[in-house]
Amino acid sequence: MNFDSNIPIYIQIADYIKNLIFRGVIESGERIPSVRELAKELGANPNTVQKAYSLLLKEGFLKTKRGIGYFVTDxxxxxxxxxxxxxxxxxxxxxxxxxxxxxxxxxxxxxx
Amino acid sequence: MNFDSNIPIYIQIADYIKNLIFRGVIESGERIPSVRELAKELGANPNTVQKAYSLLLKEGFLKTKRGIGYFVTDxxxxxxxxxxxxxxxxxxxxxxxxxxxxxxxxxxxxxx
DNA sequence: ATTACTGTATTATATACCTATGACAGTAGA
DNA sequence: TCTACTGTCATAGGTATATAATACAGTAAT
Missing domain, CATH: 1.20.5 (Single alpha-helices involved in coiled-coils or other helix-helix interfaces)
Structure with a gap:
């Protein structure tokens, strides 16, 4: 992943996740990486990933279970x-x- | 023109001018609006327009004559x-x- | 020369974004 | 219960962007 763009990183991450869902790489109901995991993997800050996840949550793509993780909507x-x-x-x-x-x-x- | 985007305004303005050139609305060698004129027209700040023009200057689309104005390259x-x-x-x-x-x-x- | 335009530059202020760091709360397994 | 994960939130610091205001310099017409 490449962040040298004018588009905010949290938007890029949200699009990235959305695309994985559309492509079927992550399936409906499936758990996605924790904010800390993905942050480490992408070399980004956990807060930035959190912001991306919050956006997808608001848009209806994700569900959240405190203490457990984020899941793609079923x-x-x-x-x-x-x-x-x-x-x-x-x-x-x-x-x-x-x-x-x-x-x-x-x-x-x-x-x- | 619409600035409610994640893309920086000076980039949007630069693209806008570039597109006018590609479409032939502004012709080769022709003078373009002054930074203050365009800023007023677009409801943006002169500094922001200036930044857009500087970018296009660096990219070779524009030429500048101090005290006169900006011109599309010939x-x-x-x-x-x-x-x-x-x-x-x-x-x-x-x-x-x-x-x-x-x-x-x-x-x-x-x-x- | 004066006036009214140009481009160009500087300073200050506000905001969004990103990072770093730490803390608190909920969950699951050893 | 303890440990190690989760989500969630708060604070502080740095950078880029955008605005506002001002100033200086070059050009052209009156």
Whole structure:
């Protein structure tokens, strides 16, 4: 993982976890690394990981059990919906950026 | 223009100008708004606009004449090359994000 | 010369982010 | 019970970003 970006690290970590869920690397209901574990693994601060987890908690991706750990939500329907939303949002974002930069969709597809 | 993003404002402004150049809204050699003008127009601070312009100056998109203003470089070959680079970088970024999120290229194209 | 623009630079202040460190509370197993 | 994990919270310090205010220097038109 690479933190040399303008995007806040806790956002990058949240996206990283979200992507692992979408990819099925972490399954529904499964436990994820503790804040201290992941912090050590990524070379980040536990507080930063905590902030990322809190965000995912608020968004509904994670559940927490004090003293035990964080878990991916077991609401599979929710995850499927979010996955679809993520794709559509991404498509919208791509189109927006193409328009802003003055690239045509054809020009883009040609390089894809 | 919208600054409620995690991306620093001076980066957003630099991208905004770059896009205007790529789209041909501002032409090669043409003068761009003064730091104070653009700051007022965007509701940002002149120092922030200055930082954006300095970045574009360093990258070669702009030239400066003290007491007169900032101008888009007259090196059209450079701009063409940068435009192409921007497209290819964007394509690479899109592919990367698709891979990280576990979306297939076909899945993406279907929504495009 | 005066005026009104330019770019450029400095200082101070506020805020968000990140890290380091430590503390407290809940859980599970030896 | 003790130990070693968990989540959670608080404090302090450093850095980047953004704003506000001000100042100085170069250019051009009146």
């Amino acid at each position: 609401d599979e329907e929710f995850l499927q919906r979010k996955r679809k939303e993520a794709l559509l949002n991404f498509v919208r974002e791509v189109k927006e950026r193409l328009k802003k930069s003055g690239f045509t969709l054809e020009e883009f597809k040609r390089e894809l | 090196d059209e070959e450079f701009l063409q090359r940068k435009r192409k680079e921007a497209l290819l970088n964007f394509v690479r970024e899109v592919k990367e994000r698709l891979k990280k999120s576990g979306f297939t290229l076909e899945e993406f194209k279907r929504e495009l």
